[in-house]
Amino acid sequence: MAGKRDYYEVLEVARSADEREIAAAYRKLAIKNHPDSNPDDEEATERFKAAAEAYEVLSDPEKRGRYDQFGHAAFEGAGGAPHYADVSEIFEVFGDIFGGGIFGDMFSGGSRQGRRARRGENIKCQLTLNLEEAAAGVTKTVQFDRRQTCKHCNGSGASPESKPQPCVRCGGQGQVVQQAGILHVQTVCPNCGGAGQRITDPCAGCEGAGLETQQVRLEIAIPAGIEDGMRVRLTGEGEPSPSGGPPGDCYCFVNVREHSLFERNGPDLILRFPVTYTQVVLGAVVEVPTLAGREELKIPAGTQIGDVFRLRGRGMRDPRGRGIGDLIVQIFVDVPKKVSGRHEEVLRELADLEKVNVSLQQKSFLEKLRDYFVHNEESTAQVEN
Numbered sequence: 001m002a003g004k005r006d007y008y009e010v011l012e013v014a015r016s017a018d019e020r021e022i023a024a025a026y027r028k029l030a031i032k033n034h035p036d037s038n039p040d041d042e043e044a045t046e047r048f049k050a051a052a053e054a055y056e057v058l059s060d061p062e063k064r065g066r067y068d069q070f071g072h073a074a075f076e077g078a079g080g081a082p083h084y085a086d087v088s089e090i091f092e093v094f095g096d097i098f099g100g101g102i103f104g105d106m107f108s109g110g111s112r113q114g115r116r117a118r119r120g121e122n123i124k125c126q127l128t129l130n131l132e133e134a135a136a137g138v139t140k141t142v143q144f145d146r147r148q149t150c151k152h153c154n155g156s157g158a159s160p161e162s163k164p165q166p167c168v169r170c171g172g173q174g175q176v177v178q179q180a181g182i183l184h185v186q187t188v189c190p191n192c193g194g195a196g197q198r199i200t201d202p203c204a205g206c207e208g209a210g211l212e213t214q215q216v217r218l219e220i221a222i223p224a225g226i227e228d229g230m231r232v233r234l235t236g237e238g239e240p241s242p243s244g245g246p247p248g249d250c251y252c253f254v255n256v257r258e259h260s261l262f263e264r265n266g267p268d269l270i271l272r273f274p275v276t277y278t279q280v281v282l283g284a285v286v287e288v289p290t291l292a293g294r295e296e297l298k299i300p301a302g303t304q305i306g307d308v309f310r311l312r313g314r315g316m317r318d319p320r321g322r323g324i325g326d327l328i329v330q331i332f333v334d335v336p337k338k339v340s341g342r343h344e345e346v347l348r349e350l351a352d353l354e355k356v357n358v359s360l361q362q363k364s365f366l367e368k369l370r371d372y373f374v375h376n377e378e379s380t381a382q383v384e385n
């Protein structure tokens with residue numbers, strides 16, 4: 001990505017610019033270089049694309065952080081920075097971001113609407129994995145509801161006996177021209193939603209929506225290392241377009257269940273592992289669990305409570321293909337709740353040796369019981385005498 005311009009330069013903002021300043025700068029550039037205002041001007045289109053790319057990175061705190069730290073190198077490889085091959089992709093992305101605001105209307109529903117049919121709605125589904133599945137990657141079947149073209153009316157929304165009437169507001173164009181300041185903006189007709197027609201007698205099967213709900217089952221490949229809360233896009237698996245355009249996408253939101261042993265921290269896994277006092281004092285080789293099975297870990301003599309050990313490469317894979325994390329073993333001393341017999345004797349000898357004060361040996365419950373009875377019998381005998 002040599003020769004790429006700095007995103008802050010592209011948007012003509014300071015590195016310290018806040019979200020509002022970045023959005024304002026982008027809006028200004030986007031309007032100035034908008035392809036509709038600069039037909040056949042390749043350079044304006046390039047500036048428009050560059051601004052969109054810079055904006056997508058700098059408006060996202062996580063991406064902006066990475067960019068500030070690593071520059072363009074932060075986005076090399078798969079899942080990197082957005083690179084728009086075609087301005088239409090920008091309309092799709094920013095149509096979403098700006099929702100139905102003036103900016104969104106202008107871009108996604110502007111005069112481009114005439115050339116590009118509206119995409120179908122995006123939908124979402126959910127999937128829950130355990131940590132082992134998230135670590136290795138897995139193929140799962142998801143089930144969700146999706147509205148699909150109604151079979152009764154073939155998507156028109158009108159009953160088979162009736163015909164849709166042309167919309168009176170836009171005269172069947174699906175577009176109306178609105179004025180915003182000095183700009184003439186063509187937007188989707190609010191009366192017919194861009195369809196260009198009104199339904200007088202709605203289809204009984206879909207109540208005029210042109211869509212009916214169907215259950216969908218799909219296989220989905222989850223990449224290794226996926227994190228709780230991430231989503232996987234199933235391109236083209238959303239709802240069909242109402243106007244013959246491409247379908248929307250389905251976003252599968254992934255939950256990863258908590259594991260009984262391992263806690264995830266980014267690419268690393270944390271394992272709290274119990275050892276004994278003698279093991280940390282004298283040193284030991286212990287077997288610790290990893291996601292790939294057991295592994296030996298050497299605990300050197302004199303290890304302190306809270307010391308951590310790293311098993312390199314035994315963590316989680318980065319879902320974007322940037323390396324693999326470690327297993328961090330945090331040891332703690334597992335103190336026995338109760339000791340007795342030889343175990344207790346040896347510990348008491350150790351306490352003597354270390355010249356530390358320990359509590360007196362506790363009498364067992366039976367001993368206490370015997371003492372109690374002996375004492376009572378003695379006092380009774382005294383009374384009798």
Ligand SMILES: [Zn+2]
Pocket residue numbers: 150151152153154155156157158203204205206207208209210211
């Ligand atoms: Zn129908």
Ligand SMILES: [Zn+2]
Pocket residue numbers: 167168169170171172173174175189190191192193194195196197
């Ligand atoms: Zn209309």
